[in-house]
Amino acid sequence: MISTPPFYGETDLAAVLASVDVPTLHVTTTEDTIRIPGRYSPVQDRIDVYAAIPTSRKALVVFQGGPHNVFTDRSLRNGGPLNPLVKQATAEVGLAFLDLVHRSNPTPLEDWSATWKPILAAAPTPFQVDTQRWAKKRRA
Structure with missing residues (x-):
């Protein structure tokens, strides 16, 4: 998951996410606030989703700075010099997580x-x- 707004109309995240039993990678920023007409979602919403996932096979990445749109293909007005770094780091963490x-x-x-x-x-x-298992693979 790269970004998750709140589940509108749902108040119990644990119940909504109870069936998630696959490994999940959550990526956000300290400034990942969604502000669109009729919707507001602070970064804490993404942290709460991470916390509510019941499996222990999960990981959370929080980048310092960078707005919500830093993860999109837009390069202007979305994090300045941080933008390409976050994109590269996000791609790399995805591969590391798969390992x-x-x-x-x-x-x-x-x-x-x-x-x-x-x-x-x-x-x-x-x-x-x-x-x-990993040690055996390394020796092979």
């Missing part, structure tokens, strides 16, 4: 966090993986 999910390899996500630390407000924490 964690499908290869039980936390190293790419850990390396990603170290590389992009200067623009992160919160780095993802790799969830528990089968380290024995």
Whole structure:
């Protein structure tokens, strides 16, 4: 999930998201506020969705700065010099997350966090993986 506005008309996020049992990657920014006529969604809405996902196989990335539209293909007025960095970092974290999910390899996500630390407000924490399985794969 890159962005999730609130579930309008729903008040119990845990109930809405109770059936989510797949690994999820949540990406947002500290300024990811949605303001459109009739709709308002602060960044906390995205944090709340992350928290309500029942599986432990999830990760949260929060970039420092950058408006809601920083994730779109628009390059002007959407985060200035931060814009291309967030786009590149988001693409890379997606791949690192897939390594964690499908290869039980936390190293790419850990390396990603170290590389992009200067623009992160919160780095993802790799969830528990089968380290024995990963060790066997590394030796092969």
